[in-house]
Amino acid sequence: IVHTYFIQPFTIPTSSLEKTLLIGDFLFVSKFHYGARAPQTAVAFPMVHDTIPVAGVKSYTNWPQIPYFRLPGFQEVKRNDIVVFNWPVDTVRMFFDTSGKHYKKPIDKKSNYVKRAVGIPGDSLKIIDGKIHINNKPLVLPERAKPQYSYIVEGKGQGFDLRALAKRYNITDPVGWYDRNKRLYYFKSISDESLNLFKNHPNVGNITRFIQPKGEKDARIFPNDNRHNWNGDNFGSLYIPEKGKTVNITPDSYSYYKRIIEVYEGDEMGIDRKLSVKGNQVLLNGEPITSYTFKQNYYFMMGDNRHNSEDSRYWGYVPENHIVGKPVLIWMSWDANASGMDKIRWERLFTTVGGEGKPVSYFYYVLIAIVGFFGIRYIIRKKKKA
Numbered sequence: 001i002v003h004t005y006f007i008q009p010f011t012i013p014t015s016s017l018e019k020t021l022l023i024g025d026f027l028f029v030s031k032f033h034y035g036a037r038a039p040q041t042a043v044a045f046p047m048v049h050d051t052i053p054v055a056g057v058k059s060y061t062n063w064p065q066i067p068y069f070r071l072p073g074f075q076e077v078k079r080n081d082i083v084v085f086n087w088p089v090d091t092v093r094m095f096f097d098t099s100g101k102h103y104k105k106p107i108d109k110k111s112n113y114v115k116r117a118v119g120i121p122g123d124s125l126k127i128i129d130g131k132i133h134i135n136n137k138p139l140v141l142p143e144r145a146k147p148q149y150s151y152i153v154e155g156k157g158q159g160f161d162l163r164a165l166a167k168r169y170n171i172t173d174p175v176g177w178y179d180r181n182k183r184l185y186y187f188k189s190i191s192d193e194s195l196n197l198f199k200n201h202p203n204v205g206n207i208t209r210f211i212q213p214k215g216e217k218d219a220r221i222f223p224n225d226n227r228h229n230w231n232g233d234n235f236g237s238l239y240i241p242e243k244g245k246t247v248n249i250t251p252d253s254y255s256y257y258k259r260i261i262e263v264y265e266g267d268e269m270g271i272d273r274k275l276s277v278k279g280n281q282v283l284l285n286g287e288p289i290t291s292y293t294f295k296q297n298y299y300f301m302m303g304d305n306r307h308n309s310e311d312s313r314y315w316g317y318v319p320e321n322h323i324v325g326k327p328v329l330i331w332m333s334w335d336a337n338a339s340g341m342d343k344i345r346w347e348r349l350f351t352t353v354g355g356e357g358k359p360v361s362y363f364y365y366v367l368i369a370i371v372g373f374f375g376i377r378y379i380i381r382k383k384k385k386a
Helices: 162-168 192-198 254-264 363-385
Strands: 007-011 025-030 082-086 112-119 124-128 131-134 148-155 173-179 184-191 204-209 235-239 246-248 275-278 281-284 291-293 298-302 323-333
Touching (some): 007 323, 112 131, 162 184, 184 192
Antiparallel strands (some): 025 323, 082 323, 124 131, 124 235, 148 204
16 A cells, blocks of 8 residues: 555666666655556556566556546646656566567556656657757756766877776766777766866867757657657657647647557557548548547656666657656665675765755664664663563
8 A cells, every 4th residue: 555655665777867866776756746546457466566576477467457547646747857657668578678578568567767857748848959948948957957968078198098087077877989090989978067077187188069960860769750850969849748738630740649649548548549641631540630639648758868868759758647656765875886885875865856955865864763763662661661
């Protein structure tokens, strides 16, 4: 009951929100902020997600499915919130699985992702040279957000490897050479804070942010059709659907909403829908369609690690019924690359995920409270014995 309706522990497995949330952070995720979602999969192995550990087999059956229901929350998903959600296009057996096995998964058994909600229902989103714009204005990120971008860095001094230097400045993802003859390095993920330290080193020359040019098509990018020459750095403009709003459906726009109509508001709701284009007409189950009214809200999720994040730029919208909860507390942080007691990132223990200013650890307050609790209980028991 606690896991389903109140608080559930999660861990951060990837670097898509690196510098904001780190690999090895253990989170408490609130289910009640956005409203707890009732279980939809009726038959499942308890206390595991999509796979039974060791056995490596599915932990659930696809049938029967309980209709979607969410309890009222006390807040909606706000722009820039960090959100845990079910990966909408998930078919892999389990997270990080390389077996090649694929399943049609119920919504609540899809892999859990954590990203930042950069676009909310009703927004118009555009990415210009890597910078997000919402409703034609640059997105202002909260102070704790640490966006990272890719850079081409010129190295000075023969025999001096900038990749080793990068780790000293907390650049955790040094990729390698961009042009070895010209001593140009390609670094995938550098935050503004690290960049300011890195560029002042005497062995570092010119630094240029790597940007995919406008008009250079990336076939992996949503809406994955032949009509849009978009890429991860120059994307959109894209409307984010809002419940109850109606849009025109044309041969130019239908690919934006095809998965919404067929899957999120079709197949996953038990409705048989097929959208197609014939000439200048869009057909729904063979009948012409010129508009569509959305049945739920949608969100656009992105990682702060811009060039090392699989997010809505690649697979599109996140439906409201896929929202799991809101991360509220880092209760433990484990650095697998460190040794001894340094494996624990002490400064991150019991820090809040949201809020203004630098994160503050409440670990010692928690420790004092625990010691005080057991101390008082010991005194009470001693007095009772006396």
